[in-house]
Amino acid sequence: MRKSSCATATTALAAAVLVGCSWGNTDGGAAAQPADAPSSSESPDDVAEGGADSSESVKSTEPLSSQETPSTPNGTDWTGDLPNTLTFESALAHVHGAVLRDRSLLVATHDGLTSVDVVTGVTESVGDSRDDLMAFAQDPTGALFASGHAGPGSPFSEPMGLIRSDDAGRAWSEISLGGEADFHSLAADGTAIAGWATTGALLWSEDEGDSWLPGPVTTAFSVALFMEQLWLAIPDVGLAMWNRDANAIEPVGEEGVLLATADDGSAMWRVDPDGFVHRTLDGRKWQQAGSVGAAEAIAASRNSAFIVTATGVQRLQVGG
Structure with missing residues (x-):
């Protein structure tokens, strides 16, 4: 078990320390903005021109094309x-997060981790933990991170802080901030690693969650x-x-209540307050993929977003 280390630096100190971080913008001034234009591999139809006001609506009634091949962390392609x-x-209990893995959705619930077959919809509990997983993420290597409340017989503190799994959720270990x-x-x-905690803090780590610095907001969806x-x-x-x-x-002029990065890092998706789902490849221009009646969690590949509720999954897709 790794030792918990939660920084108590002031916001000003946090800003000073973060200037020296190697991840992301480190050259001073405003944050680096995404590229103005799509990459040369994108067709003109891939990205709507002019931002959100001219978003291109993309129908989502056709089956997933075999051309979609973003890789999951274990190298399996979504084809x-x-x-x-x-x-x-059977309805899941309190869906709190989801990621794509092994042609399945891993869904964080009130009763632990559940695997959902994306073809059949068959659900199966993963591992023996029945902890209430309130937050859930996967990094590009396939490591899983979670937080929440300890369930019956759990070895973790209450609250659990940050926990990690390196075997697809079958076993977990505490990283930091337990209790x-x-x-x-x-x-x-x-x-x-970034996370919003119910103590009213945005926390940021540059060392896989061993130590933390505070951010400038107290609430984030x-x-x-x-x-x-x-x-x-x-x-x-x-x-x-x-x-x-x-x-x-720095506000970017778009609405969002749920965010997800594609499993290969090539796109970001957002669900807005009205249930419309959008995708960006460059952080500036967005395609509208459709709308959903309810959304409790979202997982995504480059071309598909999987909107998860307690009773099922809706998939929306765009091309490119």
Whole structure:
């Protein structure tokens, strides 16, 4: 078990320390902005011109094309036809997060981790833990991170702080903040981990969760790491980026309540307050993929978003 280490630096100190971080923007001034134009591999139809006001609506009624091949952390490609809707035989308890893995969805619930077959909708409990997983994330190597409340017979503190699994969720170990932090949103990319805790703190780690520094907001619906930037869905603000050099939030003029980065890091998805689902490849231009009636969690590949509720899954897709 790793020793808990929670920094108590002031916000000003946090800003000073974060200037020297190697992850993301480190050259001073405003945060690095995503590229103005899509990459040369994108067709003109891939990205709507002019931002959100001219978002291109993309229908989601056709099966998944075999051309979609973003890789999951274990190297399995998402290819072949998949259904657009799945209904669970038995409702899940309190869905709090989801990631894609092994042609399945791993879903964090009130009763531990559940695997959902994306073709059949069959659900299966993963491992022996029945902890209430309130936040859930996967990094590009396939390591899983979670937080929440200890269940019956759990070896973890209450709250659990940050825990980690390196075997697809079958076994977990405590990393830090046990008994201190109850994260309700997490994002992980390499050594960088960000999370919003119910103590009213955005926390940031550069060493896989061993130590933490505070950020400049006290509330966030959702967090995501994309294009070496930390993205936040903030009440009364909408979608924003954290300029770590200035330790300030920079709104980007879009709405969002749920965020997800594609399993290969090539795209970011957001669900807005009206249930519309959007994708970006560059952080500036967004495609609208459709709408959902309810969303408790979102997991994504480059071309597909899987919207999870307690009773089933809805898949939306875009091309490119």
